[in-house]
Every structure is written in structure tokens, then in C-alpha cells.
Amino acid sequence: MSSLYPLLSMCLAGTFLVVTGDRLDRWASWVASLGLALALASSFIPDPVGLPFFNDALSTAFLLLILSVSLLVCVYSHRYVELDRARFFGLLCLFSLGMAGSVVSRNLVLFYVFWEFMLLPSYLLIEHWAECPKGRALAVATKYFIFTHLGGALMVVSIVTFYMSTGTFDLLELASLAVGEVGRGFELACVLMIAGLAFKVAVFPLHVWLPDAHSEAPTPISAMLSGLMVHVGIYVMVRVLGLSHHVAEHLCTPLLIGGALTLIYGSAAALMELDIKRVLAFSSISQLGYMVASMGLASALGLLAAALHAISHGLFKSLLFLTAGTLAHAAGSRDLRVLRGIGGELKVFGALFTIGALSLAAIPPLNGFFTKEFIVEAALEEGYLRLAILMLLGSALTMAYVARLICFVYGSSYRPLKEHPARSMIPPSVALGVACALGLPLGVMLLTPARDLVALGLKEHLELHVNASLLAASMLALLAGLALWFAYWRISYGVYLGRLSSLLSSGLGIDHAYSRLAKIFLRSSRALLETVEGKLRTSFLEGLPDSAMSMAKRVARLHEKLFFSKAKFLPMAARLRSMHPSRAVRWALNAGLALLALCLAWLAASLGSFRLALLVVLALALASIASWRRVKGG
């Protein structure tokens, strides 16, 4: 598999579109789709040797996920964006480039470069094309930027710490060095990296940026944010935790607690939301909680389960966002109460949305069922019964809000459509729907000797068997979820706008706390800056450059005094004064040409070859024409 050619293809397509701007608006989506299709096709060409890229099953699986979903999103967006199309598609390609580069990089510095590179296009995509007023879009994008950068800062310190403790940036070398006991520096580096990644994968309470960013971004970008970008963080966590079992054990407790809190909180908040995209955003938080908790099991099985669920989630979440966006666009609103019955009007999109929703709820035989079962199975195998129960509770909540979504989408009200979806939106959604439906073959593979193929190189000799009691418990959880939804419907028709709803939506008050903290920080920074600026500006910012410049001028004047003075006791000065610079330059050129001839002769004598003798002849000819010159101007 190749990494270089896909990256090059996306880079060229993205850069070309961003640079050409408005001139390519009509063809922008075609160029971007072609670039991404080429990237996908060229991923099967082998890389040249010696590149710092991964070439194993894990990175290949994630790379294929990123490339294929990005291509589908690009095709979907063909008629979605009207303004600044070329830049939109260019930034989309560059965003995919950042994600793809992050998953294939073997060198930590290169990985960080791609990681940070992801930030700029995604920020611009959220800020410029957001589906909300400009002021809110800027606030949402800024919050996303700040949180991601905070995580990035921790990652930089982690990378430096890795290097200082091991002398290498290469992940493969780090893995070989980490066999057995690892030093404190290595442990610290892993902890810092996981802490930095926790911002990106929205572990509670660092999740506050995700619901706003994923819901206010344009629909195609929401699909990429929820379906791909957060999973890059999961992928890196799997890589880092896979370096050393010792380190994974140390991080077991915080990951388990963080994961459990996140999955319960995300599901509960999704149940209360009325904005369809915010429901899906909170459900992403919940599913990420599953993955983080699975990684907290500190075993190869747990890491594999998290990775598989990330891939599966990437498919059905992208499908959900694309179809939800289409439905919302057609209805003219994202409010579930306005969307009631739209599934009946747009049957294809309604059906595809349902497939995605059922996969999210882990209904067999869709892909979500098998990967979620695998996570719960892994928890039981490692002896974490309470975690398994919490996960089943999460499943019940998930079923409840999925049932709520489906009921609203297929509700009985009729409202005329504001806009009919473009035809280009159908094929990508169908493709993703088919991918979700391929869960059955995936499940069958897990139960046959072919399961080692699905192991992504994380676990040798994967052993799985059908756990009838777990299956029964999962079905019970689904039924409990349905019952919960039924009760919710009876109490308030699935629409609860009380204090609990707003509390969950605002992250249990954490968002408000962050805002207050930020305001305090900004106020004190402003006060400090005013003091610094006021007191030091005249002496530092304005005075010092003047001092440096005046010192430079003094040196120049000293030069002038030494060499250009009219004083007679400085013969050199007198001579230089009398010489016009152009004469000096002409003199220098002549001297240079003469020296050129000498140097050529010197080289000929030293290297002593016939070819050089020819040079000497040329040099002699040159010396004879050295008196000729043409100088123009001063």
C-alpha cells in the first residue's frame, strides 16, 4: 500500500483549488473528486523505499477509511456549496491530507506537522461556511481552534520528551525500545500524549467544543469531523498505548473513568437535544466514550475493539450526518419538531438515515452491532463487569435516542419541502449505507479463522466465540432503551425543554465554567499587557529599534569617517573618496575576470585532466577579452 502518492494527490488538488480561487468555481468539485479518487486509487501502488510511513494493517485500514469517506463527502457536496466553491473543495482536500498524513506518519515530528496542518483548513471550513450567523460561527470555530491547540501544546511537549528519553522520533523504534521496563521519561511522554489527544477525542470534560463545532459546520464537514477527524485521535491513542503494556496499565484507571463518564453523558445529552445535528454530535461523544473505555482495558483486545469500532463508527456516523443534513436542508430546519414526517417525503434519504441510526443503536446485522459487541465482550474478557454493565446502560440510552430520531423522522405530520435534495447526494449516502450493511460479513469473519485479517495486526491469534448471555443482555438493553423512549414519549412526547435538558446541552455547566475562566484569563492578560505596553513601549518597542538603528548608523558613519573622510592624513580615504563606486565595480569585475582565469588554471593544474586543459585554454581566451566589458548605469 502507498501513502506518498495519495498524499501528493490530495496536496496537489487542494493547493491547486485554493490558489486558483474563483476561476475554477464551476469545476471545483470535479477537480477535488478526481484528486481524491486518484488518491484512493494510488494507495494501492507501493511506496518508494525509505519513507517514514507506516505500511501495516492498522494504518492501511484508517487511511482507506479517510480516503473513501472524503471522496464520498466530496461527491455529496457537489451541489451543496454555492459560495467560494473552489476554496471549499480545496480546503476539503487539504483537510483530508492532514488526516491521512497523521495516520500514516511513522515519525512523530511529521505526524505533529500533519496534525497541526489539519487545524487550519478545518477551522476555515467551520468559520467561513458555517450554517449559522457569522458571529456565532467565529465563536464556534475559535473554541474549536483553542481546544485543539491546547491538546497540540501537550503533544509537542510529549514529542520532545519522547526524543529526550529515547533519542528517536520513530514510532517503530519507540515500540522496540519499550519492550520490557520503560523509563520515567517514556511514561511521562505517553501520558502527555494521551492527555493531548483527550482534547481531540472529546473525553469528558474536554468535550465542550465538539457539539458546537460538529453541528454548526456545514453538513459535509460535520460528516468528516465526526466520521474521520476524531478517529484520527483514536488511532493515535491506539498506537501510543500499544507501545508499552506497562504504560497502558498505568493509564487504565483514568481512561476507564473518562470513557465511562463520556459514554453515559453523551447518550443522556443526545436524548434531550432537539437539533438533529447536535443529537448526532452528542452521540459521537458517547461512542468515543466507548472507544476510550475500551482502550482503558490495557489489553490488545481492548485496543483492537476500539480501532474496529472507530472504523465502523466512521462509516455510520458519516452516513447519519450526510442524510441528516439532507433532510434538514430539505425541511429548512434542524429542529426535530419541524423534521417530523420528512422521512415519508424523502424515502431514500429516510431509509438511509434509518440504516445509519440502527447501526448506531447496534442492531444486528449492521456493522455497529458487531463492533460494539466486541467492545463489551473485551470488557468481560478482561474482567471488568461493572464497565460492561455501564456500556449496556449506554446501549439502552443509545437505543432510546435512536428510536426518538426515527420516530420524529417518520412522524405523522406533513410539511411541504422547502428544497429538494440534489441527485449528487444520493450515491455517496447509498455507498455508506451499503458499507454499514456489510456488518454481517464482518461479523461472520470475526467468528471464522479469517478473523486474523480483521485483527489489524494488533492481536495475534484472535480467539472469539459467541457469548449467548452477552447477546441476551444486549438485546435486553435494546428493549430497555425502547421502553425508556416509550416512557419519554408518554411523559413529554420526546420533547423536554426543562433545566436538565439545558444542563446536559451545556456540558453540565462545564462550558460556562470554561467561559468564565477564559474571561478571567483575558481580563488579567489585558491588564498585564496594558502595563507592559504602556511602561515598556517607549523604551523597548520604540526605543530599542531606534537604538539599534542609530548604532548601525553610527557604525556606518564610522566607516564613512575612516574611508571617506576628506582629511588628508587618511590616504585610503582620499583615494576611495575620489573613486566613483561604478569605477570600483568595473575594476572589481576586471579583477574578478582575471582571477577567474587564474582559478581555472589552478584547477587544471590540480585536477590534471585533459578536459581541464581545455578549460585552461578557454581561460586564456577569457583573459584576453577581460579588458572588454559593458557596464550599464551606476
Place this chain on the structure above:
Amino acid sequence: MEAKGALIAAPLLIASITAASTAAAAKAGVKPARLAAVIGSIACLVASFAVAPLVEDSPAILSRTPALLFLDAYGALLLEKFTMAAAASLLLAMVYLDRVDDPAYYVSMVASLLGIVGVVYSGDLLSFFAFYALMNLSSYYFMAPRPSEEVGVDTGPNDSLTLYLVSDVVSMVLVASGFLILYTSSGATGIPEVVARASTEALWASLALVISGFWVKLAIFPAHAWFPGINPWAPSPSSAFMASAVRVVGFYGATRMLFTVYRPLLPALKSFMLYAALVNIAVGCLLALGQDDLKRLVTCSSVGEGGVLMMAWGVASTTALQGVFFHVLNLVLIKCLFFSSIAYFISASDRRTVYTLRGASRSMLLGSTGFLIASLSTCAMPPLNGFHSKFLVFLSLVESGLLWAACAFVVLDLLMLAVLMKAVHAMYDRYAGEGLKVREPGLGLKLLIAVLIASCLLVGLAPSMFMEGAYKAALACLNEAWMKG
């Protein structure tokens, strides 16, 4: 000379042939001279890249008498950078200075290139000085201001040119004096013999002179005055060549001498060099702070970059050398991109000040983007090329326990970012730039800028190959295995 030796000497041979043929073609007119210069410089570039793998593990001695000529990984790496700078500058001259009807301009550039290549290959003091002098003498011509080519730009006082001439003469005199002392003390010109025979007193005496000479050439504070004086007034291709190659030869020469002849004295000098480096970076930032003219702004930032190069002497570890050598490559790309973008502005609108270029991105997006990329790369923004080299330098300071210097390095970098962003912000001002009349620059200039932008991104995204080359060059510089050969 055997086949392998001939191959390793290929850049030197090609540079020689290019210089001679350009000089000969000059008689026929500017077009043949220009063509010979451009083709020759590109051939030299290709040859230098081909030669580098041959010497990365073991150096090659090409000649012992009368000149000691050799090439090791360090020399090969810098040779690649210098020839790249020359090729880019000559290409820029070809597409931008199409009104220059002066073949001697191209002759002077290629003669200077030969001087640079010869300096890299030289292993004895006489050859070194001869090629160094060739480089300097030739550079005066192409650095001379040419008012008719950059229309609308004040040519500046003649004193700037005179100051440059004088500073260069001073540099050459100091270096020559230092070499003379070494020769007198050791009775030989070959660097290995000098190392073996020169007395400690002679080493100290010559150190002061030689390093001062290269100090002036590299335009380090307080001997920097000539550089911001002359560079803004020279044509843009000359400015690019001066900033990325001619001046950096001072760094090459000083590094070569410090790690060979003056190696026993280096531990005593390191602290001083480190302080001087940081002061120089600070001075560069402060000088750039007050500039409105883009060329002067970039030139002042280049003064600061000299301080980054000096980190190699101040830290003198493998990581520091690796970072600085990689930074030399990045400097070539960044400075060429800076000056190409400025050439774009001048060519399209006859403007080159921050104030008059407000809102330039509306009508000159490529030039503005090139300037933006170069600015971000200079200030070590990922994922651009400048990030990796400066990160290595930062890491070397941390590894050596110089945490205060590492913090100062980051703060000064941020200061330079603020200075450059002032100009970039003006260019991208959405509320200005209406009614700015522009001409369409040539396709060649646009292509050059696009290629340089892509190169900055590519090197930034895939730096391993270059970092490995820089690492081998650092080892070669520290081991100086060619002296034992």
C-alpha cells in the same frame, strides 16, 4: 583522475565550464550569456545532488598538489544548497530581469558561483582564499543597483555600494592576514598540515582575524551595516543570491575553520558565540521592526538568521549542526521565495512597501501567498520547512542544558513572527486594495513562486531525507575524516 574522482569533481568542473562559457558567450550578447548561465547552474545543481550520496559516508580527496581539493558530506550538503540558490536566482533573473541588456551581469553571477563551489572544495588556505576572493570580487557587479530595471524604486545612495565594497575588502584582508599567520607558523598551506604544525599563539592570533573576516562577511552585529544597506537596492535576483548563498559562504568558511584548525580553541569560544548569536537574532528582529520597505524588512530578518547559523558554533553538538545545516537549505528556499514574491509585487505594481501594498492579496494573491509562506516558514510554523530545522536547534539547546537560551530562542522567533505578520496582515487587509492597478507578471515568475511554495511545503511534510543528509553532514563536520585521508 579516475572515474569516481571525476564524478565527484563534476560540480566543480561544471561550474568552471559554465563560468568560462558564459564569459565567452557574453561577447555574443545577453541572451547567449543568460542561457549559458542558467543551463550551467542547473547542471551544477543536478551534479551536486548526484555527488552527495558518493561522499556521505567517506570523504573523497581529489587532488593534493598544488591545491588540496576534497569533498565530504558537509561540503556536499552545502554545495547542494549553494547551487540551488544560484540556479533559483539565475532563473529569477531570467524571468524577471528581462530588461537587463548586460551579459556581464550573468558572467559575474556564474563567476561568483564558481568561487563558492571552489571554496567548498578547497582544503588548503591558498585555494580557499583565491576562490573566496573570486566570489567577492564578482559579487560587486551583480549587487550594483540598476535603476532602470526596477521602475519606480529609489536606487539609494552610492554609499551603500561603497560600504559593501569596503566591508568586503576588510573581510578579505582580515582572512588573508589570518591565513598568512597560519602559513608563517606552520610552513604549509594545506589545512591538515596547518593543524599539525601551527603553534597555539599563532592559532589564537589568526583566529581573531579569520573569524572577524567571516564575521563581517556573514553580516553579524555589529559588522552587519553593509547588508541592509546594499541588499535592498540590488536587483531582486542578486538580493536572493546574496542572502542565501554568497553571505552564507562566510558561515561555511568559519565552520570549516572552527572545526579543523581552531578545534582546540572551540570550547573556550562556545559561550561567547552563543551570546553573540542570540544578540544577533535580537538585533535582526529589532531592525526589522521599524521597516516599511519589504526588501529591507527581509534583509534585516536575514541579519537575524545569521544568528541562527551561529548556534552551530555556540552549541557545537551533532543536533545543533544538523539543525543549522538543514536550516541552510531552508534559508535558500525561504529567501528565494521572499525575493521572488517581492519581485512579483514590483513587476505587477511597482510597489514594495508595506503601506502601499495594503490589500495586495486581492489582486496579487500569488505574491502575497508566497510572502506569507516564506514568513511562516522563517518563524518555524509547522508544517513548513523552517519548523524542522529550528526545532532541531531548539532541541540542541535543551539537550545541552541551555534552557534559558532555548526560551530566548523561542521568544525571539515569536517576535520575528509578529514583525513579519504586520506586513502579511497589511497584504491581506480585506478593506484595502481596491483600485490597485496591476500588470500581469510573466508565467516564469509565477511558476517559480509556485515551485518554491510547493518546495517549502514538501520539505516540511517530508523532511526525513533532508534531516538524514544534514545529520551525516554534521557527523562529517565533527569528525573531519578527510583530514586523515
